[in-house]
Amino acid sequence: MKIAVVGLGAVGGLLAARLASAGHAVCALARGDALAAVRAHGLRLVMKGVESSAPVNASDDARDLGPQDLVLVAVKGPSLAAAAHAMQPLIGAQTIVMPAMNGVPWWFLRTAPASLRLADRSIAAIDPDGRIAALLPLHRILGCVVHLTCSSPEPGLVRHGFGERLIVGEPAGGASVRAAAVCAALAQAGFSAEASSDIRHAIWYKLWGNMTMNPVSALTGAASDHLLDDPLVYAFVLRTMQEAASIGAQVGCPINQTGEERMALARHLGSFKTSMLQDALAGRALELDALVGAVHEIGMRLNIDMPNIGALLGLTRLMARERGLYPPAA
16 A cells, blocks of 8 residues: 655654555655654664664655555644645545544534534634645545554654554444555554544544643643642543533534543553643644634534633643744734
């Protein structure tokens, strides 16, 4: 399979390195220090303490790479609109585009049940001018949920943490040949890949957990275990999760688990720095819109009371603006 990875950060680098090592023809659309490092040393991957290098053809111009069978998009949310434009030469007549990103995707409400009475199914927090939807039409998209940890301590180097699970599915639900083919390619690379008949639910379930832990960790600078150990923070997280579960129930993604049960799973993973905390520490833009802003927008449109989600969004957004990690207020 000819595969292009857009963005060679932690997740993109992990996908690219392992798919290339499994024998797929992998190229990457990258820029800056990451591009220079991969061109000089290959894409380096550390797994279980062992470092390897994968041959990945990288360029900052998609015209050098040409049309692909599969395009994996692994950029941060604030960069998606620009990446969608830059990747157009990678997209041929049959190309599949699969974002492997955190949070609510731009297409999420477009495939919600007909019973959801919203005339406008766009999400302004993610795609305010409809540019992403126009460049990446829904019929090309496969949804993906990433359940693993990894980091990029320096450009061109990826360190795998724990977890191998990737969930893949059609935005509108159901099974498909192309989802099965992508899962097979990922499985060849050692991932635990599974096809889902309801990827929207898988997306909302992951969001339900990390839309709280991520921003709270960025606000406080605390690792996951410290958040769980503080009784006041823990109670705030549970209240926020309850509001998000109420929104999920109305958009066709009911949560059949308590917040306490979900947090017990997080505790089982041990102490780790969330992706948003890693971004904050590195001075990178925060994915706040996809993780919290979109949820708040949907809840507002459904007239759901959500004081805790509002507080979380307001506080984290202000912190990020003060540090230059989020666009200034208009």
